[in-house]
Amino acid sequence: MSLDRCLSLLAGDIDQALILPILYRFGWMEWADLSFNWALISLYGMFAVALTYAVCWPLEAAFPVEHWQGRKTVWVDMFYTLISRVGVIPVVSFLLFYQVQAEFTGALADAGFIPPTLETLIPPLFGHPVVTFLCYALILDFADYWRHRLSHSIRAWYALHALHHAQRQMSFWSDDRNHLLDDAISFLWFFVIGLAIGIPPLQFPLLLLLLKFMESLSHANIRLSFGPLEYLLVSPRFHRRHHAINAAGRRSCNYGAVFSLWDILFRTADFSDVYLPTGDARAPEALATGGYAAQQLAGLKLFFRSLWPMARQSKP
Numbered sequence: 001m002s003l004d005r006c007l008s009l010l011a012g013d014i015d016q017a018l019i020l021p022i023l024y025r026f027g028w029m030e031w032a033d034l035s036f037n038w039a040l041i042s043l044y045g046m047f048a049v050a051l052t053y054a055v056c057w058p059l060e061a062a063f064p065v066e067h068w069q070g071r072k073t074v075w076v077d078m079f080y081t082l083i084s085r086v087g088v089i090p091v092v093s094f095l096l097f098y099q100v101q102a103e104f105t106g107a108l109a110d111a112g113f114i115p116p117t118l119e120t121l122i123p124p125l126f127g128h129p130v131v132t133f134l135c136y137a138l139i140l141d142f143a144d145y146w147r148h149r150l151s152h153s154i155r156a157w158y159a160l161h162a163l164h165h166a167q168r169q170m171s172f173w174s175d176d177r178n179h180l181l182d183d184a185i186s187f188l189w190f191f192v193i194g195l196a197i198g199i200p201p202l203q204f205p206l207l208l209l210l211l212k213f214m215e216s217l218s219h220a221n222i223r224l225s226f227g228p229l230e231y232l233l234v235s236p237r238f239h240r241r242h243h244a245i246n247a248a249g250r251r252s253c254n255y256g257a258v259f260s261l262w263d264i265l266f267r268t269a270d271f272s273d274v275y276l277p278t279g280d281a282r283a284p285e286a287l288a289t290g291g292y293a294a295q296q297l298a299g300l301k302l303f304f305r306s307l308w309p310m311a312r313q314s315k316p
C-alpha cells in the first residue's frame, strides 16, 4: 500500500474517532466537510517532521560543526517545530486559507471578476500541475526573501526576529523557532501571495511543508555545502553564514530560505567557506536559553522597547 493511501486511511480513522465527535459535541458541524483534509494535512506534517529527522539526524551525528554538552535549547526548538508543522500549519494554512479564499473568490465573482490563478496569468502552465506547483514554490520563496530581508531592516521587526537568531545551538529543529507575532506576519504575507496567485487550498499547506523541509536542512548543525548547486539552493553552510553571531541584525547576508538565487540577484550573497558560531550577541539571554514562554515574553519586551524611543535610549 502506498504511503499516500496509508496516510489517507489513518486520517479517516482520526477524523471518525476524534475530530467529528468533538465537532458534534460543540455544534461545529459546518467544519465537518473540512475535517478529513485537516486530519490528513496534520498527518503530512507529522510525516514531514519524521522525514526531516530521518535525513538530518544521521548527518548531524556524522558531520557536526559543533559538539554540545547539554541540549536543553534544542528540546525547546523541537517543541516549536512540532506545534508549527503538526498544529499551526494545518490550521492556519488550510482551514483558515480555505475559508478566506472562498470569501475572496466569492466577493470577486460578485463584483464580476474572475479570480486569478497562476495558470490564467501564465497560460502555458495549463495541464502541467507539477511545473505549476514548482512555480508556486518559487514565487512563495521569492516573497519570503523580501519578508526576511525587511525583517532585518526594520528595527521593531528585527526585535521579533531576534528570537530566531538568538539560538547558539542551531540545529535542524531551529527553523520554526520564531516569535508568535513574527509567525503571524509570515502567514499573513504568504496568505496574500497565495490568494493573489490562486494557490489551491490543499496545495498551500503542502507547499509550506515542502519549503520547510529544505529550511530545516539549511539550519542543521552539519558541515555541508552543496558545491556548484549552492548557487541555486540554500545549503547548511550558506544559511549558517546568515546566523553568524557577528552578523546579526542589519549586518546580515544570505536571506534566501530555499533558493540562494535571490541573494545572488539582489547582491546579498556570501559564499565564504566558513562555519562561524551562531547567535545574536545583543539578544537577552532569555531569548537564547529560556523556555518557550520565557522566549516569547522576552521577544515581546524587546519588540515594545524598540517601539518606544525613550526606553530604547536608556539601554546601551
Ligand SMILES: [Zn+2]
Pocket: 148, 152, 161, 164, 165, 242
Ligand atoms: Zn534572519
Ligand SMILES: [Zn+2]
Pocket: 164, 175, 219, 239, 243
Ligand atoms: Zn534561520
